[in-house]
Amino acid sequence: MTLNSTHRFSRTAVLAVERVEAPEVVTSAELDGRLTEVYRRTRMRPGLLEGLVGIRERRRWSADQTFVDGAVAAGQAALDAAGIAAGDVDLLVNTSLSRRWLEPSTAVVIHDALGLPPSAQSFDVTNACLGFVNGIEIAGAMIDAGLIRHALVVDAEDSLPVQESTIARLSEDGVTSKDVMAQFAALTLGSGAAGMVLGRSDEHPEGHRVVAAVSRAATQHHELCVGDNDTMITDLKGLLDAGLELSSGLWAEAAPEFGWDAGMDRYVLHQVSQVHTEAICERLGIDPDKVPRTFPEHGNIGPASVPFTLATHSADLASGDRVLLMGIGSGLNACCLEIQW
Numbered sequence: 001m002t003l004n005s006t007h008r009f010s011r012t013a014v015l016a017v018e019r020v021e022a023p024e025v026v027t028s029a030e031l032d033g034r035l036t037e038v039y040r041r042t043r044m045r046p047g048l049l050e051g052l053v054g055i056r057e058r059r060r061w062s063a064d065q066t067f068v069d070g071a072v073a074a075g076q077a078a079l080d081a082a083g084i085a086a087g088d089v090d091l092l093v094n095t096s097l098s099r100r101w102l103e104p105s106t107a108v109v110i111h112d113a114l115g116l117p118p119s120a121q122s123f124d125v126t127n128a129c130l131g132f133v134n135g136i137e138i139a140g141a142m143i144d145a146g147l148i149r150h151a152l153v154v155d156a157e158d159s160l161p162v163q164e165s166t167i168a169r170l171s172e173d174g175v176t177s178k179d180v181m182a183q184f185a186a187l188t189l190g191s192g193a194a195g196m197v198l199g200r201s202d203e204h205p206e207g208h209r210v211v212a213a214v215s216r217a218a219t220q221h222h223e224l225c226v227g228d229n230d231t232m233i234t235d236l237k238g239l240l241d242a243g244l245e246l247s248s249g250l251w252a253e254a255a256p257e258f259g260w261d262a263g264m265d266r267y268v269l270h271q272v273s274q275v276h277t278e279a280i281c282e283r284l285g286i287d288p289d290k291v292p293r294t295f296p297e298h299g300n301i302g303p304a305s306v307p308f309t310l311a312t313h314s315a316d317l318a319s320g321d322r323v324l325l326m327g328i329g330s331g332l333n334a335c336c337l338e339i340q341w
Contacts (some may be wrong), residue, residue, distance in 0.1 A: 004092075005215040006254070012140035013207025014339055015197040019311035020074040020156075021298075022059035031167070032188055038170050042177040049187060056191030058299030060160050067098045070107060071156035072113040072194035078152065078195035086115045090148035091139060091189035092122035095131030097302050098158040098229075102111030106125050110154060110215070126331030128225075129270050131155065131303035132194070135200075136325075139198045140210050144256035147198055149213075155304040156193035161229045162186050169231070185225070186232040188273060190299030194307035208323075212258055213337040216250040218242060221225050225330035241277060243328040244267075244283050249325075250334050258338065260324060264290065265319065270296035271305040271329035280326075303329075317341045 028049035032039075039046050049055050061067055071094065079086060092114075094107035107122040116122070127134050132155045139151035166186040170179065201209050221242045225234040255261035267286050269277060271294050281288045292313040294305065301308055306325050317323065321341040328334045 007137055007141065007213045009140045009143050009210045009212060011201045012198055012210040013201035013204050014210060015084065015199050015204055015207045016078045017194065017307055018074055018077035018081055019197040019308045019315060020070050020077065020193040022061045022070065022193075024060045024062055025057050025066065026060055027057040028055055029161075030177045035170065035252055038175060040179065042175065042180055044177050044180060046185075052275065053188055054296055055188055055299050056296050058159065058188075060071075060191045061158055063066045065155040067096065067110055067158035067191065067193065068113075070191075071096060071106070071110050071154045071195070074156065074193040074195035074305075075110060075114055075152055075154045076195075078154075078197045082197040082199070084150055084199070087117050089114075089116050089120050089150050089152050090239055091106070091142060091151040092116060092120055093134040093135040093138060093151065093153045094122070094124045095153060095155045095303050096130065096157060097125065097126055098125070098156065099127070100198050114152075126243065127303075127333060128331055129303050129305070130329035130333050130335050132196075132307050133325055133327055133335050134271045134304075136196065136210065136337060137213050141202055143198060149203070151198045152195065152199050153198070154193070155302075155307065156169045157189070157302045157304050158189055159189035159191045159299070162227065162232055163189060165230045166232065175292055178311045181233070181236065182233050184236065185234040186227070189232075189298045190301045190309050191300055192301040192304050194304045194311055209340045211338040211340055213335060214254040214258075215252060215333060215335040216246060217334075218246040218332045222330075239330075239332075240279060243334070244279055246332050246334045247280065247328060248283055250336065254336065260336070260338070261285070263287070264324045265289045265321035266313070266323045268306055268313075268323060270329075271309055272300050273299070287306055
């Protein structure tokens with residue numbers, strides 16, 4: 001009996017993955033400048049965002065472009081790259097954490113903007129930073145089952161609301177260094193979007209086959225990182241330690257079964273920080289030179305970060321390369337998903 005949730009895919013392929021950058025650049029130096037008085041009062045030194053975390057800058061959407069516009073643009077870019085018409089899409093999964101309202105789903109807005117047919121099912125799926133990987137799994141299961149032929153998975157994140165409210169809150173009187181560190185993760189967030197088209201491998205031999213996915217949960221840690229559009233409270237050390245323990249358990253059981261421990265050509269990790277990346281590589285014995293990084297220029301884009309990073313470096317991949325998507329999401333959940341390029 002396995003302790004992992006293991007999904008093997010037989011006829012699902014990635015046809016295209018594209019990214020959309022948010023246009024406005026916000027440097028860590030700028031954020032530090034706005035927090036100068038906070039650091040002085042709490043006797044903390046500035047520069048942690050870049051010096052320790054490794055994030056030099058992140059992006060934000062402009063006043064005339066929302067994160068939904070970003071999701072639409074990423075979805076259209078992926079459809080164009082795959083050569084799939086909107087009328088041929090059977091499923092749209094939006095995995096964005098960002099949202100303006102609880103009802104209706106953000107997916108229906110994207111569905112309408114892309115001109116998808118009435119026959120195309122659409123819905124939101126959220127699971128912290130693992131949402132996009134879960135979206136691939138759902139689409140792959142439906143393709144394998146013969147329910148659909150083509151799926152579009154999209155994600156777009158907007159870091160502006162939580163970052164601005166965090167800076168305002170930390171600037172109030174009485175804030176301590178403990179308060180700053182509890183809300184520090186919000187300052188690492190970035191904005192951006194990604195889209196992926198999946199289809200049947202027998203109909204698209206040019207596609208990149210989705211091989212398998214393995215998940216594992218440690219939900220006793222669901223209070224280590226809690227956030228909404230206004231506040232993000234994180235136990236930084238507790239989250240890192242619990243995430244490493246969860247990932248180690250998954251890896252020890254799944255890696256020998258799928259040959260992941262023999263070495264992959266690329267490991268596309270959820271983009272959190274330099275500390276997180278180095279810790280994961282060391283714990284799992286991963287070659288850090290095979291781990292592309294987008295967090296230095298884009299920060300943590302939540303569930304968009306894995307497909308965003310894959311899209312950024314897809315041109316460097318060769319046919320037959322084994323690519324492992326890897327992530328840990330608040331909750332805690334961990335997942336690895338293999339794609340044969």
